[in-house]
Amino acid sequence: MTTESLTTTPKSAARVAPSVLVGIGAFAAVGIYVLVSSLGLGLWTSLGPGPGLFPFAMGGVLVAMALVWLIQELRRPSETAEGVDRGLVVAVVVSLAILASVMDLLGFQLSTFLFLMYHLKLRGRRTWVTSLIIALTGSVGAFYAFNYGLNVALPVSAFPLLNTIGL
Amino acid sequence: MAGVALLIPLTLNMDATGAIIMLCAIFYGTAYGGTITSVLLNTPGEAASAITTIDGYAMTKIGKAGAALTIAAVGSFVGGTIATVGLVAAAKPLGELGLLVGPPEFFALMVVGISLLVALAGKSMVKAVISGALGLLISMVGIDPVAGAPRFTFGVDRLLDGVSFVAVIVGVFGLSELLSYRKGAAAPAVHAPNFRSLLPTGKEWRRSAPAMARGTGIGFGLGLIPGMTGSVSSLLAYGAEKKFSRHRNELGKGAIEGVAGPETANNSHANAALIPLFTLGIPASPTIAVLMGAFLQQGLTPGPTLFTENSEIAWAIIASLFIGNLILLLLNVPLVGLWTSILRVPTTILTALILLFMVIGAYTINFTVFDVFVMIGFGLLGLALRHLDIPLAPMVLTLVLGPLMERSLRESLEISQGDFGIFVNRPISAVLIGLGLLIIFSPLLKLRKPKALNEDPET
Known part of the structure; x- marks a missing residue:
């Protein structure tokens, strides 16, 4: 039955x-x-x-x-949407959250440099040269461009040691 | 839409005029740029250029990409410029009319705009309403504007000023789009047309002219109506070519009309949509709502008072529309090779840089990492909404309109001492409320909406 x-x-x-x-x-x-x-x-x-x-x-x-x-x-159930790339979502969200948590401590330049190196070198598998050039431009370069070009102050490190060397 | 939102932070330290001019230029500039990928790659850069892929890409396949791009840029210029002339002509009379609009009429007008957007929002009206309600609720976080009571702040002091509009938009549109990328989409090979092939033949010019004229008319008319997006204009313009063009049987196989009509229409639409914003203070589409958010952030209230209180800013912006359209024409045609080379940058590098830009954008709103976390949170919300197939457009519109709607509703009810009859006793607002209800209930009345509207990729 x-x-x-x-x-x-x-x-x-x-x-x-x-x-x-x-x-x-x-x-x-x-x-x-x-x-x-x-x-x-x-x-x-x-x-x-x-x-x-x-x-x-x-x-x-x-x-x-x-x-x-x-x-x-x-x-009438709707068709289920395609799944997301979980690895990508976790990597992006976690790295962003870490960046936001340490930005005030390490300063904009150091924290975004590490963030960009993670996405370019570790996740993106770019060459060392490409990764370093882009990460430096995006962190140190952006800091000075915003500070002096647009008059927008991005955070510096809360640690005196890092602060004195300009980070 | 994300483009305008992403660049708002760059303009925070500019003077109001410069900031608004830059954001307006990004807004109508995307209507030009979106065409390039539509024609060369069969991938629309912006929803409003989606329909252009049909004939634009067909023209690329038969070696006429250059002509298609030139005609699209010229059409965009024609449409944008004529619509700006319309803005100049309409500014004064509509502004005077706008002064007659009291809180009840303002509320009713916004109801019409939101109803239209909800009614046109693709497959499910239920999901569109959910999206709209969410936007309104998010806009209510913070100190209530009338009684001063904190609402939905969960005891977080930072939320007393409300959730930052820019962080929400960047999260919901920008971040969630990056998060929903899927593997396997390799960067496509692009071949930019050489300079000589950019010149259309005399025959192509002659065939494009009537299509541009029709496109201008359609885009201008629809741009004025709240709730209409640029994609509706380009879809209807394509439909018009299919019906009225002398070469309609060639459409789909690389007919120049299929590029000229829609591309003219979406630019005419983009510039015409500024008319209700400037004269009545009503954002006609989600992107315009983002632009309106930028106005408010600069301490400017778009609407009839803009021309009386800040007339030099208003006219400077209008003058910039003429110049901007001309610059875009000059930039787009000869430099098309340069723009296409951006498409060859590997996705990983682009993603990393866009993420960086979003973080800077969110941080610099109030110079606090709190807004970066807000952006991350709303990125996840946006991802969930995309996954559930809930349209994002109604949410953006209500996010900006929410505070204005609530204020006009409460002011109206204070005028009438709590009597909801005020919305139907005053003729203008009665008509508008009736119109809004008709739009919402039209599916029940089995009023057919044009098929093109169901395909609006923007909603």
Whole structure:
């Protein structure tokens, strides 16, 4: 009996992709959070509409749309999008986060030099000469171009030792 | 769009006029540059040039790339210049009209713009609305403009001033695009046409003229309507050539009309789209919204008051549009070989340099690494939205319009003492609200939208 019921299920009944479900859930959750917290902000004051009115409406829209989307997906699941290159995403995001974390400590020049060398030499497999030229231009060169050309100050190192040698 | 956003930081220390002129030039300059890759590589540089690939690349295959590029540049120049003349003519009357626009009308006008963008946004209206709502919510982070209460700051002091607009745009558009690259796309071989082949024949000029005229008209008309993107104009211009051109049966096989029409239309559109921004303070498309963000950052409010309070800036910008279009014409045609050589730079080097530029851009907004983290976060959000097939355009528009919409809504309700009837009692706003509802509910009424609009690659 069980095998029969399995075989009778139509093959076309594709499942909703997990990433889509996560997405719908996230939008609904954000919507509910906004609805609740905008109530706390006050929808209406004696002077008229309060600070919570507009967010409340948007939260409602978000929850409603998430529900409609869920119904649409259950009726006819959309084709799953192509996957992303996870290695690339992790490498770029982590390297950017590290760069942002150390930029104030090491200064713009040293931190972006290391960042560029990582992307050019380690990930990009460029030659040493190409990598060094581009990384130096992008770090030291950009620092001076922005400082003196555009009058925009990029950060210098917080360490006195590095600071005194101009980094 | 990311181009304008990326370069906003470069202009922060310029004076307002110089900064806006530079960003405007980038904005309409992309309408020229996007053509080059469309014609030579079959890959559109900008969404508005996507349709040009059909006949442009076909012309490359039969050895007429030079003529196609020259005609495209001349068409862009013609379209852009005529639209700028239109801006000069419309500035005064529309500006006066703009002064009659009160908060309820302003709110209603923005509702129309957002409805159009949502209704035209490709396959799923639900996803477009989600995108729009997200943009509005992001714009609300920070101190509420009326009552002064902090909203959605999660106790982070840095968020009291709101999320930095530039960091969000650079993250959602620039970074997320880099993150969604896939392996295997090797740099294509490009052959720049030599100088002599750049000159079109007399016959090609004669065939292009009517196509340029049609393209100018279509681009100008659609550029004025909020919610229309440049790609709609170029798609419709191509459609018009298919219907009205004397050589319509050659389209698709390398007909010059297929390049002249759309390329003229998207430039005419780009310049005409500045008219609602300058005269009414309404950004007609997401890219214009980014431009408007730059205006606001410089302490300028685009709209009817721009011509009265900052008239020298307004007219300097308009004058720059004429000069800019001419410079682009001179730069594009003879130097096409130089531009194509950029395409030969390996992707890894380009990626590293673009990442560097995004970090500098995000950092220099407020001189804090906090904005770099904001950019990274929104890059991941953008990647997720792309993966879920949610259009990004409505989000950008509402991100800029959010504070203005909320202010005009609340001002309206304060005028009416809380009565929502104010939006339907005043004739102009009643008509506009009705129009907005009609646009949103048109799929239910089974009003057919032109097929070209479903293919808008920008949304």
